[in-house]
Amino acid sequence: xxxxxxxxASVAEALALLARLPDAKLISGGASLVxxxxxxxxxxxxxxxxxxxEELKEIAEAPGGGFRIGAMARxxxxxxxxxxxxxxxxxxxxxxxxxxxxxxxxxxxxxxxxHADPGLDYPPALVAADARIEIAAAAGRRRMAAAEFxxxxxxxxxQPGEMVSAVHLPAARPxxxxxxxxxxxxxxxxxxxxxxxxxxxxxxxxxxxAIGGCGPTPLMLAEANRLLSGDPTAEDLRRAGNLLQAAxxxxxxxxxxxxxxxxxxxxxxARAFDEARLHAGAAR
Amino acid sequence: xxxxxxxxxxxNERSVAFDVPLTETLLTSLRDRLQLTGAKxxxxxxxxxxxxxxxDGVAVRACLSLTANCEGQSVLTIEGTGxxxxxxxLQDAFIEAGALxxxxxxxxxxxxxxALLEQNSDPSVEEVQKGMSxxxxxxxxxxxxxxxxRTAAGKLHA
Numbered sequence: 001x002x003x004x005x006x007x008x009a010s011v012a013e014a015l016a017l018l019a020r021l022p023d024a025k026l027i028s029g030g031a032s033l034v035x036x037x038x039x040x041x042x043x044x045x046x047x048x049x050x051x052x053x054e055e056l057k058e059i060a061e062a063p064g065g066g067f068r069i070g071a072m073a074r075x076x077x078x079x080x081x082x083x084x085x086x087x088x089x090x091x092x093x094x095x096x097x098x099x100x101x102x103x104x105x106x107x108x109x110x111x112x113x114x115h116a117d118p119g120l121d122y123p124p125a126l127v128a129a130d131a132r133i134e135i136a137a138a139a140g141r142r143r144m145a146a147a148e149f150x151x152x153x154x155x156x157x158x159q160p161g162e163m164v165s166a167v168h169l170p171a172a173r174p175x176x177x178x179x180x181x182x183x184x185x186x187x188x189x190x191x192x193x194x195x196x197x198x199x200x201x202x203x204x205x206x207x208x209x210a211i212g213g214c215g216p217t218p219l220m221l222a223e224a225n226r227l228l229s230g231d232p233t234a235e236d237l238r239r240a241g242n243l244l245q246a247a248x249x250x251x252x253x254x255x256x257x258x259x260x261x262x263x264x265x266x267x268x269x270a271r272a273f274d275e276a277r278l279h280a281g282a283a284r
Numbered sequence: 285x286x287x288x289x290x291x292x293x294x295x296n297e298r299s300v301a302f303d304v305p306l307t308e309t310l311l312t313s314l315r316d317r318l319q320l321t322g323a324k325x326x327x328x329x330x331x332x333x334x335x336x337x338x339x340d341g342v343a344v345r346a347c348l349s350l351t352a353n354c355e356g357q358s359v360l361t362i363e364g365t366g367x368x369x370x371x372x373x374l375q376d377a378f379i380e381a382g383a384l385x386x387x388x389x390x391x392x393x394x395x396x397x398x399a400l401l402e403q404n405s406d407p408s409v410e411e412v413q414k415g416m417s418x419x420x421x422x423x424x425x426x427x428x429x430x431x432x433x434r435t436a437a438g439k440l441h442a
Contacts, residue, residue: 003287005306005352027353031330034348037307038328047306049353100418102343102396103330186417187331 003045007052011136011165014048018161019138021046026163028056028072031099031107032115056110056165065171068134071110071164079104087129087197088169090177094125094195097179100187110164113149116156116217119189119255123150124212125179126167127220128195134166143168150217175199176279180272181212182264184255189213191256192264198276204230205280209240209269214261215249228273237273241266289352295320296364304351311335311346314361322362322391326420333419336392336399337361343399362391370398373436383432385423393419397433405441407434 002021008014018024024046027033036042050056056072078095098104098121112122113133126146133149135142149157181193193212198205207228211219224240250261288303295318302317314320326332328347335346338360365371374394384390400415412430421429
């Protein structure tokens with residue numbers, strides 16, 4: 001009875017199954033897990049499919065502004081989401097650059113977030129957007145800032161028996177969110193990516209920038225964000241890029257050497273920042 | 285070997301049932317159990333697109349779909365598209381444009397192109413490039429495939 005495929009109808013049932021089957025894996029779209037099974041990196045004896053849990057499929061506007069995105073929301077739906085205005089466009093733009101149209105039909109935001117591959121597009125976008133991850137546990141649900149949720153290579157703050165039930169976005173603010181990805185070919189994982197939100201506050205701006213693909217987790221620095229906010233000069237932008245470059249911990253892999261990735265960081269930051277500033281100015 | 289699971293799915297309008305291991309992919313079931321070898325196993329990682337099929341009307345990677353997780357769902361493979369107007373137009377256009385050489389990727393290309401044209405009946409060159417970016421071809425250099433998809437689109441809504 002400890003093997004097989006289980007199809008709970010609610011999050012509570014899914015959590016009960018995880019408690020009873022400690023070796024079971026959750027499966028949502030399968031885009032990451034089945035690829036790992038095919039590569040013999042995973043061999044689950046039991047799977048708990050989330051496909052029958054309606055609550056997880058909704059993308060709903062929250063009463064106080066912002067959105068609650070169910071964990072089973074597909075990349076395709078987020079890429080086509082027209083309600084993500086202002087700063088929240090960062091998530092729509094990241095979703096549209098994941099893999100390719102067919103994989104976007106399959107993969108889900110909850111699956112991607114729980115997988116926590118540093119080359120994925122959502123993690124830096126969620127950090128830049130100041131999103132919160134909703135974690136469901138037997139004891140109840142809690143929310144954690146995306147910046148704290150991603151803790152290491154393929155490792156999140158999820159404890160055994162817990163699952164990602166939703167992603168919460170704060171209310172959109174006037175300005176712009178954007179996501180730039182540097183990849184060898186269309187649809188590849190990021191060699192380096194930059195997710196950036198820029199709020200327009202009168203004549204001043206307030207910026208959050210997160211770097212993806214350059215270490216175990218998305219990289220965001222309070223000091224870099226401070227330099228990129230207010231009325232930044234070219235020197236401030238250069239210093240922010242240098243700070244992020246110094247704090248990054250990329251590895252050599254087929255997508256680029258660590259040295260190459262470090263070279264890309266300030267260049268990509270500057271490109272994204274300049275574009276955002278142009279648009280944030282025009283969008284007021 | 286883990287226990288098998290009994291699964292009933294519809295493949296090309298025909299109901300089929302089999303007992304599969306938990307981690308068997310739809311691609312393996314189609315190719316090795318049903319001898320439907322149109323969908324190809326290229327990368328087995330969801331990258332190359334050669335295994336693209338329709339599942340309940342949506343283009344998916346058969347290599348990333350677990351058969352056991354498809355219970356009750358309906359699969360359309362290239363073998364089931366004999367009467368499909370869009371596939372016929374695409375096949376004609378692919379032949380005319382020389383949009384294939386070895387043919388390995390072609391079943392996936394055709395299914396992906398059909399899915400693209402369902403969403404966008406008159407795609408621009410850039411829209412075809414984006415829509416078909418998940419289907420690799422090592423023979424044609426892609427321009428002929430783009431031409432073929434746009435030619436088929438024009439014929440279909442002429």
